Structure formats: C-alpha cells, structure tokens
Amino acid sequence: MATIEECRAALEKLSDNLQTAEGDVRTAAALDRSVSCHITDLDVTFVGRLVDGRIEVADTLQGPPPEKAQIRLAMAGDDLVALVNGELNFAKAWGSGRVKLEAGLKDLFSLRKLL
Template identity: 80%
Template sequence: MATIEECRAALEKLSDTMQHAEGDVRAAAALDRSVSCHITDLDVTFAGRLRGGRIQVDDTLAGPPSHKAEIRLSMTGDDLVALVDGELHFAKAWGSGRVKLHAGVRDLLTLRKLL
C-alpha cells in the first residue's frame, strides 16, 4: 500500500510532467481550477489548485474532501502511483471504477486531452 509521502510525490511528479507538456495537453493543463484527490485506502485528501500547468497541493486533510473542488479525483494510493508511473491506463481505470473523476462537462472535455 502506497504511503501518504508516496502519493504526494506522485502528485508532484504528475505536476512536473504537466508543466512541461506541449500542444493540446499544455492547453488542458493550463486550467485554473480547485482540485482534490481523495486517497481512499489512506482516507486522506490532497486539496489544492490546478494553475499555470501545475498542481499546487495546499492541504492534506484527513478523510474525504470537506468541500467540493471543481475537479475531484478519488482512488487508492497504489492506483495513483501506478497511473503517474504509466503502469495503469486512466481510461481503463476510470471505466472499471478504480478511479473516479468528477468535474463540470466543459472541464471534462478539456481534461480528456490530458488522458
């Protein structure tokens, strides 16, 4: 089972990858939205903001998110690490329910470029 530190490192790695993206992926990463990532097996939520092509984690909270971020993810720590390391394909994980993504329709259409 991934630790909180490994999950935070995975989010940092994802943020670094997004910041150096080009084309459509860079445009999708340029959204300015509140974001949360609930790690279900650790029952912890990373809350912050997607801004300037980076994910800025401002808080690590116990339990599920206390407020609804504009973009909300939910998964196990192992799945987060596997997604960021390229070992788990997002579409398959989302389709099987291993990863949950909630966002407005316009944001979902933009975010699909990241997937």
C-alpha cells in the same frame, strides 16, 4: 499500500509532467481550478489548485474532501502511483471504477485531452 509521502510525491511528479507538456495536453492543463484527490485506502485528501499547468497541493486532510473542488479525483494510493508511473491506463482505470473523476462538463471536455 502506498504511503501518504509516496502519494504526495506522485502528485508532484504529475505536476512536473503537466508543466513540461506540449500541445493539447499543455492547453488542457492550463486550467485554473480547485482540485481534490481523495486517497481512499488511506482516507486522506490532498487539496489544492491546478494553475498554469501545475498542481499546487495546499493541504493534506484526513477523510474525504470537506468542500467540493471543481475537479475531484478519488482512487487508492497504489493506483495513483501506478497512473503517474505509466503502469496503469487512466481511461481503463476510470472505466472500471478504480479511478473516479468528477468535474463540470466543460472541464471534462478539456481534461479528456490529458488522456
């Protein structure tokens, strides 16, 4: 089971990857939205913002997110690490329910470019 530190490191790596992306991926990552990522097996939530192609984690909270972020992710810690390391396909994980992504329709259309 991934630790809180490994999950935070995975989010930082994801943020670095988004920052250096080009084309459609760069455009999709350029949103300015509140973000939460609930790590279900650790019952902790990382909250922050997606700004200028970077995920800025502002806080780590116990339990599910206290407020509804504009972009919400939920998954096990091992799945987050595997996704960021390219060992787990996001679309397949989302389709099978291993990863949950919730956002407004407009944001979902923008985020699909990241897949």
